[in-house]
Amino acid sequence: MQSGLPRSLSGSGPSHHAASSSHEIEEDFASVDSTAQDGESSAGEGSCTPPPLGRTPEPTRKWRDVFWLILFVLHAGLFGFLLVILGINRYRRNNRFPKLARLSTADGQQTQEFWPILGAAAAIGAVLGLGMLYIMCVRPNQLIKVAVHSVTAYLAVISVFCFWDEQFFWGIAFAIGAVLQFLYVVSVTDRLPFSVLVIKMAVKMLLSLPATIKVCYGFLSGMIAWMVLWSFGVSGVIAVGMDDHARWWILLALAVSLFWTGAVFANTVHVIVSGVIYLLLSYSAQCQAPLPSRPVLRSLRHAVTTSIGSICYGSLFTAAIRVFRWSIRGLRSRIGNNECLLCCVDFLFNIVEILVRFFNKYAFVQVAVYGKGFNHSARDAWELFQSTGVEALIAYDLTGAVLLMVTVLGGLITGTCVGIWTWYKNEDRVIMVGSTAMLMGMVQVYLCMVVIEGAVTSIYACYADDPASLSKWNTEFADQIAEALHQRFQHRSGRDVPAHMVGAQLPKPLPEIT
Template sequence: QDVWATVLYLIGLAAFIYACVVGFPPALAQIQQGIWPGSTQGAAGSAPSWIRLLYPLAVVIVAALVFAMAFFYLMRSYPRQMIKVAYWVSAAYLILFGIFLLGVRSWIFGGLMILLGLLYALAYRAMLFKVPFATVMLQLTTSISRQFPATQWIGFLATLLTLAFQIVWYIALLGLFNVFYSNSAQPGATVWVILVFMGKFFFLYWTQEVVKNTVHVTIAGLYATVYFTGTSTGDALAFHVPVSNPTLKSARRALTTSFGSICFGSLLIAIIQTLRFLARMAQNESAREGNWLLCLLACCLNCILACLEDMLNYFNHYAFTQVAIYGKDYCTAGKDTWNLFLNRGIEAIINDNLIDNVILMGGISAGFIGALVGFLVVFLDSLVASTVESYLLYCIIGFVLSFSCFMSMLRVITSGVSTTFVCLAEDPGTMERLKPELFQIMAETWPAVQWRV
């Protein structure tokens, strides 16, 4: 499906490889002369800069993996409690963040955040009726993921792949700038560097979206296989699937017949992200020049694009679920997703909100653990300069990397929930026939499941 998008992405990949060939030699020469920020230069017996970077990253990744496994066990064992705790933690976070903003005299945004937190808390009673259904969905997805553990490692491997791509991308960009500055006297050099600069950022955004959505389609394909072929084994949450290596086969479909649709949907997000990058650049540049009218216009444009990006991301999540289940092209999947939202949209949004709260709470907790690991690296390693900049740098890296690893591994839950929701909404009869005990539980917590869209 959507072969043109695959061809377009491969052309972009070829251009990226060419940029790496041109940019790597000067960039590596510059890196060999430098040293990792925060290291004490000239320290006796100090390790090479790349080693000084890799070992704290490895410690952060291991800590994130351990925490993700422990959190996964808590979600599977205590789903209802985790949903309720995460809901109130989210409300408390909004209120505390608003108080912080008031403390730095950001009166408007601080008051707005406190108001949102209070409204979120007051809405709990209205959303309470969806907690039983969200509990069953969380139990179901964690049980299937436990039965097929490859789903969790796919997300983790995708995170490592994205991290490696970002490092290669940064090195190539550094080398291209060196090439540009060495040839800056040539006519048209400015236009050339602007095109390369924007093309590099566009392809970075596009590739990150392609990797993320490929993982989602792979996991969604597995859950669809379990839904349409799996039969109960006596336990309502354990299934026999008459398909060998269903995760591998789902990944094969995502990387072949559905890859064009993934590239198509990811392209739309990448375009918006690139436009947001341009708006932020214009905003910062106009602020430095004192052009407040242009700064205001750029800020408004960035806000509008951010809203569009959020909406399209949410829409794409369900559109790619349709792609994974039925093998549709992106446009057909989009039309069917819109029809699904018209019929069952509010249930999907509430259900996603309750479960996403749990995962986001775990991701933030994992981020703080990673930041603590980064702090301890600077505190305990005598070869790292104990400066404010070093502590800040390592804590930020630890938080971002640990948060990313956790969210990637737990992406299986959000993908599984959305897939099961779509299958239930469009074909509840299959579950009633193959998994009658589970269907009875679902019908008790969500009576509308008995009528298909």
């Protein structure tokens, strides 16, 4: 390695997790255990050795993070029972359960008045999710532009209506959201073309394996079924005659439960898709060898059995840490020369970076490919990115933020549709029902968008493992990735980095969004 550059940029040498001496492509989607994965074996460039996912016989995977699986199952059972009780309590009569009657009054409403409205929210969210996924596959530029530029205006308009309705807390909350969204978009506009490029390439990979897109259909159906039960219980809470503060606290607890459940569904799809896309790129580097049979089915089997505990664990923390990290990065880029404020933000940033080391979405690729525990996967993925320099590219990439904006847009549309319906039926419950519907819509839309996110995470993981795998799949895209990485090193070092040291001739500049 020359001049201390990360090894993934040198354009030569073995892959970090290259396969060993077998020269036969077997038809199996197999994994290696986490000790074998650590990478002692190597193969020279141009070897037709199949990647670890294609070996047979398939090693038996160990169940990982079982405690978190048990906790999730107990949570689902407990909240499912609670939702049934809360819904039945006000269904077609007031206060069926005497103990709950002490917490409410007889002048409340009934569950069936709100259940159809929230059921419609689940249906609208599912339709929006599938529609937005389709648009992302055929016209990603248009949807991304709409999401990036309309969310700010949408939040501002909702804020005005909240103030008009004298809902000052929600008016301030949406106004703050609009301001933060505007400042964030202004600070990252120049990074959008690269993110659009990565999303387009991820979609191209998904379209080459249509079964990966269809994976979300089954999980979306399961999520709708859970939301039918969840909305039944929430309708009972909204209908009950009790103090608004107590009702909001109950809704908050139920919202956290829905968030975790939705994240588990979404990240299961993430693991399935990322495992298959990683396999596609790995086999592209192995002399255009054909993929093993039924890769999606076998990835699904691992995701819902031995890896489900890791998915439950990662789903509880990863999303919140990612949003916090984006916020800190955006604030850090806008501070300027205020040394006192910069010191405070840097302190928070360092804390977040420590958390990211153990909770990051790229861990799901390692979980899919190697079947390791979540913390082990997150640590290995982050160390790989830092040792290869790909972390600089990940920090520059905005695909996660862009998909989140699409998700928020879907939630806002769902909340608006349901809020208008509620306005005509029960004006004093508009904010409560509308905000609940917004959360339901966001969960449904994200469950569809995570298909693209799974492909994106696999691109970066495979590129860090072996840049040649991306080059053999699409040379032009690999060159553009190399160019972006070259530019990030120039930016970080404040000096020119010779183009030949990133392993590719730099192509023309990245295209603008059109």
